[in-house]
Amino acid sequence: MYRRLGVSLYPDKSKFEEDVEYITFAKKQGFERIFMSMLEVTEGREVVAKKFSKIIRVAKDLDYEVMLDIAPNIFDELGISYDDLSFFHELGADGLRLDAGFDGNKESMLSFNPYGLIIELNMSNDVAYLDNILTYQANKPFIYGCHNFYPQENTALPLDFFTRCSKRFKNHGIRTAAFVTSQVAKGGPWDINDGLPTLEMHRHLPIEVQAKHLFATNLIDDVIIGNAYAHKDELIALGKINRYQIEFSLELLEEVNEVEKRVAFDNQHFRRGDIADVMARSTQVRKEYKEDNPAHNNTITFQRGDVVVGNDAFGKYKNELQLVLQAHNDTRKNKIGSIKEEERILLDYIKPWSKFKFKAN
Incomplete structure (x- = not known):
């Protein structure tokens, strides 16, 4: 499976102009996908729609794939039903990352949404979550997996646990993603931000080494910078790494x-x-x-x-x-x-x- 680089945006906590500058520069370095957090939204459906659709339009013009990170409270906050994903389609997103899971059948049904939205599952649990969803005959080409990131020092995944979780998805041929952390960026979803890696061993490593490691495991297809905004030198360094063999x-x-x-x-x-x-x-x-x-x-x-x-x-x-x-x-x-x-x-x-x-x- 081809491998990609991604960045994260937090439109509820950032400025539109700075987001545009960031993703435009990242695109020139070979970045192809955006993780966009909706977990922090509190301003109501109309304001949220205007804010997110504006930056998503720019991202799509740059040919990014855009995944929105959502949780059950977001549906309540915006007055949206799980049975109608038209709101996210109208925003221009390519898919939804489900920060929290359901019973398996619900995820399977979501993968058949009429808009072709990708349903991205939380990978950071060593349980038969994916197997359960696939048992309900999910629309497998529209299922992705993505690990969590961990803002608090010493709370990210150990390597052995990460490996077991990732193999559950990779063994089914599912596209996978995980996060690396910039050593200078401060932006994230919460007020605590000691970096936003998936693996604890990565928290203080140079960003390109983190990415090399994730790709070297042969378990991760998409490497995403968790925090915003990474320094230009970090984006350049990531853009230069060999994604398909260790260099x-x-x-x-x-x-x-x-x-x-x-x-x-x-x-x-x-x-x-x-x-x-x-x-x-x-x-x-x-x-x-x-x-x-x-x-x-x-x-x-x-x-x-x-x-x-x-x-x-x-x-x-x-x-x-x-x-x-x-x-x-x-x-x-x-x-x-x-x-x-x-x-x-x-x-x-x-x-x-x-x-x-x-x-x-």
């Missing part, structure tokens, strides 16, 4: 030579299928590069996250590239650099035959 940021040593640079940066790497515990081997490159490679930085203990290339003493393995997974010594290898510390969590996702690349940090 490590490599901090090179001064002693690295031109052959080693070409080995690292000019190739599509993949881990051998017959794997080893101590390192992940990219072996095809040694067949392409026969140049001499004198020893340097080869007498140290290599640490997890180091990148090494075989030197002249390594015989047929000269110029083979390896990702170090466990500390070891081998003078036949030159350390050429290290993966950026924050990105070493990505090493866990280099499986047999996994593709990966490097970019200079």
Whole structure:
């Protein structure tokens, strides 16, 4: 399934002009969807309709997919029935994210609404919620899944729980989404905002590392910035990431030579299928590069996250590239650099035959 980037807007707490500037710049960086919160609305149906339709029209002109985050109290606040979604269709939205669930049959019926509105389900529960809905013969192409975000420090999901929840949706082929957090944005739905990530381990990481991690799990199709407004540099960084394979940021040593640079940066790497515990081997490159490679930085203990290339003493393995997974010594290898510390969590996702690349940090 193709992968997308998204931003979040909070029209009840933001200025129209600033929203437009934000989504216009984000679109230029390759962003394609908008999470738009309606959880905070209190001004009545007419005012809400005018405010939201105005920004949604701009978003649609920019070719965004727009999902509205709603909860049962919103229907009461706006005097809307679950059996008539015309209000949201008239706003111009593409779909509704249900922050709270029903009995399964209700969600199934909603997925057959006459407007073709997508029904996005809350993914952050490790229960058979989706299975129940599909049992009621839901309109599966119109069902998405999206995790929650967590404004309070230390309340977001742990990785193992996130994985179990996500697999429930991914195993059914449902489009999935999760949130990353800007390190500078302050906008969100509530008065507490310690960042808005799905995973607690992401809360203080650079935003592009968060996104790389979510994509690396192969469980998330859409990565959305939870808070607004992310800095332009963050949007640019996200726009540049490789969504379909891990691309490590490599901090090179001064002693690295031109052959080693070409080995690292000019190739599509993949881990051998017959794997080893101590390192992940990219072996095809040694067949392409026969140049001499004198020893340097080869007498140290290599640490997890180091990148090494075989030197002249390594015989047929000269110029083979390896990702170090466990500390070891081998003078036949030159350390050429290290993966950026924050990105070493990505090493866990280099499986047999996994593709990966490097970019200079």
